Amino acid sequence: MTELALLLQDGNGGATAVGIFHFFVGFFLILTIYSSFLGFTYWISKDE
Amino acid sequence: MPIGNLDVPVIGKNVVIAVLVQSHILFATFIIGAVLIAATSEYLGLVTKQSNYERFARNLARFVVLLFASGAALAITFVLALVTLFPVFFSVLQNVFFWVFLVEAFMFLGQIIIVYAWYNVWDKLAYRKSLHVVFGFIAGFLGLMAMTMIDAVASFMLTPAEVTSQADLVARSFLNQTMVPLNMHRFIGNFSYVGFLVAGWAGWRYLMTSREDDREYYDWMGHYGLIWGFGFLIMQPVIGYGYLKGIRESAPDSFNTIMLGDKSWVFNLLVIWIAVMSIASTAYFVHKLRFAIRPMETLRKLSVGALGFTALFTVLNIIPANANLIPQIGLVFGQGEATKIPLGSMYPWKYIGLIGLMLVGFFVIALYLRATATGFYWGRASRWSQFALMACAVTVVLTMVTMGYTRETARRVDNNPAYLINGCVKLDQSLVSEGCPTEPLTEGESK
Numbered sequence A: 001m002t003e004l005a006l007l008l009q010d011g012n013g014g015a016t017a018v019g020i021f022h023f024f025v026g027f028f029l030i031l032t033i034y035s036s037f038l039g040f041t042y043w044i045s046k047d048e
Numbered sequence B: 001m002p003i004g005n006l007d008v009p010v011i012g013k014n015v016v017i018a019v020l021v022q023s024h025i026l027f028a029t030f031i032i033g034a035v036l037i038a039a040t041s042e043y044l045g046l047v048t049k050q051s052n053y054e055r056f057a058r059n060l061a062r063f064v065v066l067l068f069a070s071g072a073a074l075a076i077t078f079v080l081a082l083v084t085l086f087p088v089f090f091s092v093l094q095n096v097f098f099w100v101f102l103v104e105a106f107m108f109l110g111q112i113i114i115v116y117a118w119y120n121v122w123d124k125l126a127y128r129k130s131l132h133v134v135f136g137f138i139a140g141f142l143g144l145m146a147m148t149m150i151d152a153v154a155s156f157m158l159t160p161a162e163v164t165s166q167a168d169l170v171a172r173s174f175l176n177q178t179m180v181p182l183n184m185h186r187f188i189g190n191f192s193y194v195g196f197l198v199a200g201w202a203g204w205r206y207l208m209t210s211r212e213d214d215r216e217y218y219d220w221m222g223h224y225g226l227i228w229g230f231g232f233l234i235m236q237p238v239i240g241y242g243y244l245k246g247i248r249e250s251a252p253d254s255f256n257t258i259m260l261g262d263k264s265w266v267f268n269l270l271v272i273w274i275a276v277m278s279i280a281s282t283a284y285f286v287h288k289l290r291f292a293i294r295p296m297e298t299l300r301k302l303s304v305g306a307l308g309f310t311a312l313f314t315v316l317n318i319i320p321a322n323a324n325l326i327p328q329i330g331l332v333f334g335q336g337e338a339t340k341i342p343l344g345s346m347y348p349w350k351y352i353g354l355i356g357l358m359l360v361g362f363f364v365i366a367l368y369l370r371a372t373a374t375g376f377y378w379g380r381a382s383r384w385s386q387f388a389l390m391a392c393a394v395t396v397v398l399t400m401v402t403m404g405y406t407r408e409t410a411r412r413v414d415n416n417p418a419y420l421i422n423g424c425v426k427l428d429q430s431l432v433s434e435g436c437p438t439e440p441l442t443e444g445e446s447k
Helices: A002-008 A017-045 B011-047 B050-087 B089-118 B130-156 B166-174 B179-208 B212-235 B238-249 B252-259 B265-292 B297-318 B347-374 B382-411
Strands: B324-326 B419-421
Touching: A002 B130, A017 B011, A017 B050, A017 B089, B011 B050, B011 B089, B011 B130, B011 B166, B011 B179, B011 B238, B011 B382, B050 B089, B050 B212, B089 B130, B089 B166, B089 B419, B130 B166, B130 B179, B130 B419, B179 B212, B179 B238, B179 B382, B212 B265, B212 B347, B238 B252, B252 B265, B252 B382, B265 B324, B265 B347, B265 B382, B297 B382
Parallel strands: none
Antiparallel strands: none
């Protein structure tokens, strides 16, 4: 837990390299899950 | 700790929760909004006898039924991740919100049952259409109630009320200071989000299809989706302002973090998305007025003027207050916070921008609805107008993700290491305040 706290801690609120990496990984994963689930749902429904 | 202190390699456990919740919200909001819009459309079809409404409602209902599993699976995965990665925090929430979670579970169950029944008896109730429409609205209502329950929890995390008795625990925690504005914000947002997505999807299908009847249908669908999307979007500045006012009054540090501090760039990002949606929507309306069955040149000229004002007001919202743009990545110019940018201050410029945007929005959609009453020639829209619809759909998803990030990052008031429940429980799940209703179940009776 201490490591996690240290990752997030930066006296002036500045981003660490790990923080920026996490931000973009999160963003990428959200859009990937969203678009793939939507695409799959369209794919299973389009022939009806 | 009940199950030990686990972490997730590479991405960390915060990102796991964020990804699961944000993905779930993108589906859950779609399902709630789509059920309500589909039920309304079915009702409009019943009243107007126009076949487009019925076709649209049925297709949307089918998509909701198929999509439900994805949204539900993400919700279950999220709860599992929360129990596993933040067990103390989850027990704190259960301690305060047991009944709320229980009610939410039953609302969710009811919504599933009614949504599936609604779609399944579409043909069976073809001659009892009013009854069938009621099914749709009940499903939408149950979805809204589930949303209301989780909004109580989400708003409590940002603005927890001080609890001094057992009676307070439920009432003041449920109706905490930002619960009602958050709920209103999301209620309106459901319609706007789904409207823009429907419009974007229609734009894509319009460009892809080669059949004339489909071109007419998808042209109509883009127009219909955008009325929902833009019509509800322009209500959001007032409701969003009420929400921010609630945060400022009850959690001023959080307000400062997201509005004035190092994270204020997220709000600049948000108004950029709003600018894209507003300008693209107004441009679409201007274009569409060319195809009104009864020529409306005056209305069209007025809407061109409205487009100019929309651009002006949105730009006013975007201008940052100072040159300390994104300090986290070193995007700072001049003297940083000391370098003020003209027209960038909140008062009066942002207020003028937001109020102006709303007024122009109401004006342009009133013009457009006036033209809609006389009808349009469908199937003649240009390619770029469909690209505008698709841009709105992409942007509304980015808006949702940005807003989710903004609300959650508001609890990083001191970033050491931020709060799970503002001022009460830290990100490392340690309890920091005696006055908070946050004693976990393992510590006995709550206050």
